[in-house]
Amino acid sequence: MINWLAAKMGLPTNSTGSSRERTSEQTRARKPHSLATRSNSDFNTVVDSNSHSKRRMSDDDVDEIAFSITAQPRKRGRPPKVKSMDSSASESSKKSSVVRNATTTSTPASAPLARNARSTTAKRSAPSSPTSGSPLRSARNARTVYTRRPAAQENQSPSSVRTIPLRKRQHVATDGADCLVDGAGEDALQVALEHTGAFDNAEGEETVRHEIVCAPSRLGRVIRRRGSRTVSPPTQSTKDMPHLIRVKNEEMIESQDTVVGTSDPKEQEYIASANKERAGANLIENRAEEKSSASSSREFPAAVDKPSVQPAAYELRISVPESAMPETPTPKVEESITTTRTSISATSMDKIKRRVLAQLHGKLPVPIVGIDDAYKKVYKLLEQTVLAPTLDIALGSSGLDSASSLLSSTKFHGGNSALLLGPRASGKSLIISTALAELERKYRGQFITVRLSGLAQTDDKQALQEIAAQIEYGRRALDDDDSLYVDLDDEASEDPTKMRYKRQSSRVVLERLLSLFSGRAGVRDDNDEPSSNQQSQMQQPVVSVLIILDEFEQFATMQNRQTLLYNLLDVAQSPRYSLKTDNPAPNICIIGVSSRMNAPEMLEKRVRSRFSHRVIVLPHAGDLESFWKVCSSSLKVTSAPTIAMMRAMMNARRYKMVQLKKSEYTIDRRATEVWNSYIDDIYSSSPEIRRLVARAFATSKDPRQVHMRFLSSVRNADQKIPFLAISQIVGREIDVLENAGIMEKVTGLSELSLMLLICAARAEIKYSTMTSVPAISSPPKPGPISNTEGPQETTTERTPTASGRSLTYASQSIVTKMAPISFTIAYEEYLSQAGKTRLAEASAGALITMPFRVWSREQALASWETLERRGLLVNASETLGTSSTGGGIATNEMQVPEIGLMELGEIVKDMPGVTGVVRNWCAHL
């Protein structure tokens, strides 16, 4: 994308001619490609799947993405909640917008530019400030920007035009709103917002930055182009591919143009709010200017020099969360204020507490920190899948059905599957939910999400049913697009669940699914669209299906030999256009999420070959500072919630029919500043916290381990500046790792049990080399051949884990010749030890006040059973992997103590309430 932009905008300033040539060259190059036969083009991609062709591919992607954005359905009758979501989203990208605006306003490059800038500003602020130009005109202006594309399409021959019906509807709606000035203006604003949203995606970040760089020169060009286009509408011959692409390119530029303008109202709002502190506003502008100039001087040449190298773009470190945090651009401004403030008002403190607690409990997705690359990858993959059907239409509208389908199928069929691996609490679900929220914001109604969890769906049948149910649910949700968020508890959501209760045979479910995959069920019906009769005979747009498989390894260990995975991955990797059917299958994308690093190896061969081998691994934080950054991301708050957060909040409230008020979810910016700086401060100033974090980092690298410590102190947080009581953070052990383990089990034992355990450990050492477990070590003799083959077969059929486990068993039994101990052995040892102790007591004479009491065998057996229940004794047959000893007497059952004598001695040494006798027993063998 960068490359393309550089070619398009960057180069004209220096060498316009060359860029022209380049574009034409590209289009020329593309032409034969598109016109090639199917097999031929397939062959092409296979052969040169190296960087260059990919580069061009992604250029195409960009074009088509841009196109699809204009094709994106956007109704005017949207409920205000959704709009507020949009606006908050764009508000959240304030940093870039500030900068952008600064460039547009502060660097008047040419007259047209200035005019354009003014007009856009006026246009956006039309509803709020009517003094800045004629509102009617600006509105119409906006509308022309918006409606040009459909109008241009209307000019085209209707038979070959393929559009999404909704867009058509929208177009009609906009026409109807001709007289409604405010409405139209708002509409334009919405479009603009949409564009912004579309462009701050994973790759869009770079775009934004780039726009800053070349805004002055580009704008001029754009306006010239626009002028030419308004004078002469695109030619009717849409059949030639290059032209179409060129048109799209222009469209793209326009959209970017609007991007530049978009931020204006937000910016104005921002400035207006910041006007109370003028110095701050000035500073913002200055900084923005500085930044723009600096960035242009620094990055511009780079973009020119090597326009085709993508990695260069990745070096720019701008992340999504950063843009999502509105405070970031103005830390210096706020700091002077925050230093004086030491308390937070009760209401905002309450909000902060709620937000932080929800974040700590993992209920709200936090801004992504440190794993942006993985997020981008996942997002890109998902977005590709979502956009693929739209592309079909886009390309199909040219009339070259076969060619376009060829193009897209070769491009997108490459197995939309990936595995997202990472240890627990490394942000896997966060990435998924953030990406889904982002997609839902941008491409609502174009995809269905199916989320399965290996924990809940424990076999293939359940998983199939769940997939079917969720697709059904998603389809219904698609049909009443906007009502999804407002009222979900009506009949629309009632039916699918009912359907789910019905016990369907797996055949029925499978049929339903297959019909979906062959493109019938996934097709969106538009019976409610009589106006779009032109397109009705056309191919319907197909909805993409995103399948997220949580706990992926569970699916791999299911029964039925991974049939489900096989089928899903097969569908995902097979080409969407087959020669047999005209209908394309819906694009599906499968992302497996697992915390087992060997999850890919768990797949069978046939399944593995269908998997794309796209494995995204999330590491834990590499050093302490970044670990703290990850930890603190949940502790800090943003004044406006991120998109993913909004989605989670709305999801939580779905059934209430209550719309979120803005005052409910935003927190006073000052309060958040104070809070966040306090959180940072607490880490840098308090050694206890540092130690806590360092310990978590050194042991598990699990940020949640740190979060757990903060839970109670956050809830009891004060309004004054030491918000959190350090003692509460450090003193609380609400983490399992702190208390799990054998030591805790030993401390709770009675003296008799402890003694028996020690005796067992003693006996284990005593007899370790001698015992050759008579009944246990000799496995039952294999009977006739027919008998033994059964179990062998099952072991080979199992997944690699089973064989791996048996391997470890084998090695265990060879390496350690531990002596299993029965109760009788342990009790014998107990008696002999007790005898010695009593002898010692007798010699000590009257000094002993409480004589050592030897408990009877009966009591000892009860204590022995306690040890078994606590898991301090493990059945030898389990450990050694041999068959059970048989229904013998409990006293003779062979056990292995879980803990050695030396270890026991160490524990007992520091244990309170243990007599010297017990310690002695541990010491002498």
Added chain:
Amino acid sequence: MSDLTSDQLQELALEFPARYNQFDLLNSLISKDKTTNPTAIALTGQPSSGKTCVLRRFLREVRFSHTWLSCDECVSLRVLLQRILAALRAIGTEDPNKLDYSIMCHNFTLFVTQLNDVLRALALEEAHFVVLDRIDELGEPYESFYQLVINIGEMLRYDGITFILISSSSEPRSSVTSTFPHIYFPPYRKAESLAILRNQTPGSIRSILGPTDRELSDVQLTSLWSSYCQVIIDTYFPLYGPDIQQLKATAREAFSTYAQPVLDGVVGILPSNRDSQSGFVKLYKINQPLLTSEELVRNSFVSYVQSAGGTGAIGQHDMPIYSKYLLCAAYLASYNKPRYDIRLFSRIRESRRRIRKSTSHKAKDKINGRNLAPSPFEYERLLAIFQCIVPEKIDSATDIQIQFATLATLKLVTRAGSDSSGGSSMDILESRTKWRVNVSWDIILQIARDIKLQLENYLME
């Protein structure tokens, strides 16, 4: 933001010694505000460390809406799932205790969907808590369910429900890596146990004592009880450890016997009296036999009856004589290796001569063979050994097979490989059956003495 004030917490802590931290944590972890609650909390700690009663008390104090389910009452997971859903459905209906079990829940998928539906129907304003008590004592393996519950937040579309898991065994290994809030209940120390045991009102002490001829004053009772508790703790803490429930049960059981001398007037305890200390010492001396014997802590009722009714250790095994021989033979077959059979049982002198000790492994102690598990033997071998140890000719009227079958039904002899999962490796139709004795050395020794058999002579050790 938390629901209990510190004063209330202090009061609760007085009621439950050494549990202030747990109350405080509960108070700060969960609240009425549903958005701030975690999806799952675990209360962990050893048995009888006060998990259940602390939580019950806490919930009563804060009046959270909650559902209490005892998992040990559920035979299978399915029953539990159904109960959870039924209990949730009953919330808000006119009769919340009347549960409707008509809707089945067979698997986790259904559970999650139905839970979603229930939650939507409920539209919880405030947080609701589902307490799964003793989840580790569920009739089935619960690991997968445990993991589902702690991760269920991602699958639920509606907020507002929090699961509280009470478990006394350590966490399933599969879910150790997923971090969620735990409240740990450490085992009680000796002093804490004493404090809990002493924490009784005079009225309740009186009820433990039962109806008496002589009335003791409250002060007397309390001082008697507290000294008694000290005695009980000193005696039985080494045996039971911090298991409060067993200590309590023992204390209740023996109190009336212990206090009998006081009631009879043999020992006078007066708190004002200077020699009250000596009174207690006297009382202790009188009761010493009770405390030193294990009469109070027997865990088997049967042996109690036997020792009460039996005349002696010998002759109490009521069994036909040949059965006794058979059992001894089975024991010998199990604990002798077949290769020594000729040496032990043959009458040919040649074989006996070759006995010599191999002293190669003398360096270390050797496990006494009778402490190990019995090894299986073939039925024919048993019969052969039986013939050798029976002194006179067997009466033709006796049916050895039936007697052996009886031994098998009494589980004194078990069939090798017939138990549990090992059954698949055994051929039912095989003619040569393998057996194993199921009697320990002590009992077999008694039986052998009954029939005057010198068992040691026949054992290679």
